[in-house]
Amino acid sequence: xxxxxxxxxxxxxxxxxxxxxxxxxxxxxxxxxxxxxxxxxxxxxxxxxxxxxxxxxxxxxxxxxxxxxxxxxxxxxxxxxxxxxxxxxxxxxxxxxxxxxxxxxxxxxxxxxxxxxxxxxxxxxxxxxxxxxxxxxxxxxxxxxxxxxxxxxxxxxxxxxxxxxxxxxxxxxxxxxxxxxxxxxxxxxxxxxxxxxxxxxxxxxxxxxxxxxxxxxxxxx
Amino acid sequence: xxxxxxxxxxxxxxxxxxxxxxxxxxxxxxxxxxxxxxxxxxxxxxxxxxxxxxxxxxxxxxxxxxxxxxxxxxxxxxxxxxxxxxxxxxxxxxxxxxxxxxxxxxxxxxxxxxxxxxxxxxxxxxxxxxxxxxxxxxxxxxxxxxxxxxxxxxxxxxxxxxxxxxxxxxxxxxxxxxxxxxxxxxxxxxxxxxxxxxxxxxxxxxxxxxxxxxxxxxxxx
Numbered sequence: 001x002x003x004x005x006x007x008x009x010x011x012x013x014x015x016x017x018x019x020x021x022x023x024x025x026x027x028x029x030x031x032x033x034x035x036x037x038x039x040x041x042x043x044x045x046x047x048x049x050x051x052x053x054x055x056x057x058x059x060x061x062x063x064x065x066x067x068x069x070x071x072x073x074x075x076x077x078x079x080x081x082x083x084x085x086x087x088x089x090x091x092x093x094x095x096x097x098x099x100x101x102x103x104x105x106x107x108x109x110x111x112x113x114x115x116x117x118x119x120x121x122x123x124x125x126x127x128x129x130x131x132x133x134x135x136x137x138x139x140x141x142x143x144x145x146x147x148x149x150x151x152x153x154x155x156x157x158x159x160x161x162x163x164x165x166x167x168x169x170x171x172x173x174x175x176x177x178x179x180x181x182x183x184x185x186x187x188x189x190x191x192x193x194x195x196x197x198x199x200x201x202x203x204x205x206x207x208x209x210x211x212x213x214x215x216x217x218x219x220x221x
Numbered sequence: 222x223x224x225x226x227x228x229x230x231x232x233x234x235x236x237x238x239x240x241x242x243x244x245x246x247x248x249x250x251x252x253x254x255x256x257x258x259x260x261x262x263x264x265x266x267x268x269x270x271x272x273x274x275x276x277x278x279x280x281x282x283x284x285x286x287x288x289x290x291x292x293x294x295x296x297x298x299x300x301x302x303x304x305x306x307x308x309x310x311x312x313x314x315x316x317x318x319x320x321x322x323x324x325x326x327x328x329x330x331x332x333x334x335x336x337x338x339x340x341x342x343x344x345x346x347x348x349x350x351x352x353x354x355x356x357x358x359x360x361x362x363x364x365x366x367x368x369x370x371x372x373x374x375x376x377x378x379x380x381x382x383x384x385x386x387x388x389x390x391x392x393x394x395x396x397x398x399x400x401x402x403x404x405x406x407x408x409x410x411x412x413x414x415x416x417x418x419x420x421x422x423x424x425x426x427x428x429x430x431x432x433x434x435x436x437x438x439x440x441x442x
Contacts, residue, residue, distance in 0.1 A: 033256065035253075035254065035256070121403060125409075125411050128411060128414055129409070129410040138414055142421060143421065143425075143430070144433065146426040146429070147429060147434075150376050150378075150426070150430060151372045151375055152375070153379065154371030154373070154374035154376075155371050157375070157378055186346070189346050189347075189353050190346050192349075192353065196359055200364065204364075205367045205368070208364035208368060209368035209371060209372070212437070215436075215437065216433070
């Protein structure tokens, strides 16, 4: 749970402060989704009156911006000395880890119409800097990053329901059997597949896609 | 709105039937999300008592399964005579169009733990059949399709908030200016980018990623 990962010390119970408001907002969004985050609801969780929140934040948008900044501050930067393509891979892994640890961020990112955040700006500058060093033209660089980010978002979107499959030793055998039960005449390819059924964890798929999308860069280098 | 796209004729007002229940459920999920779909809420929208729904469906899961089947039946099959890689491209475009037209499907797909749906099974068989014809081994085939589907999901997830950018002639100029305002010393790559700023619509990004992920197959053929 997010609050356990937080490096900050909580204020004593009953002391309202910005950190406690932000942590509670993150827990609430992770649990019930962004739509559930109203100042009334948030105040309820904190056992304070809604007006008390406005001592610390101008409005709900200011709370959301602080949530975004707090979550992005937990982004794990790769070692800058790593070579460029591996560095790109590590940045995408860091995003995937951040999104799976804090589904709240996924929802905020999708709906965000905010100004450029400092951490985002720093990451973006470095991403384009690495691609420029690899002699990737601007159009390809933007297309490639947009593709990678959408792929990471897609992986993160299915992760909450599917990562349970990774721990269930029976999951893929059940899927295999379900396909094998379909008539072979109508489903010849799926029958061929069930004879030699490769399984993937959610992270295996992530690594496969990351390599597939970055393949043109590794072939160059 | 989904109901306008529906080819079926609605029953006269006040006549409860499975089609009307499914159409109303689709509208409700599209508008307020899957979490909003309770049988109580659905009955309210239809101005009937919750018990009336159970004349037509066993339970809420049966309604969701019918919603899924109805939306998948609107999948636009590509021409089977198209060559294999272009056929794969057209299937992914059809998924993207379906997800953008019916965001409900996106939420259902992500949370689905259902048995294999007939339409899904038919699509899956054909996808693996085409990849087998291209001499793609099973492990690569599964990895590639999982990557494509996650990429499509990622594109569909950001589409509802970002497709407005496509129609706003000022959007990219504002983004360009925002980056150009950051200090050039700290953001040299972003400054270089703003001098020659390529813009993409959501569909441009989709096509770029589709080509990038399918590139190894086109190089073979």
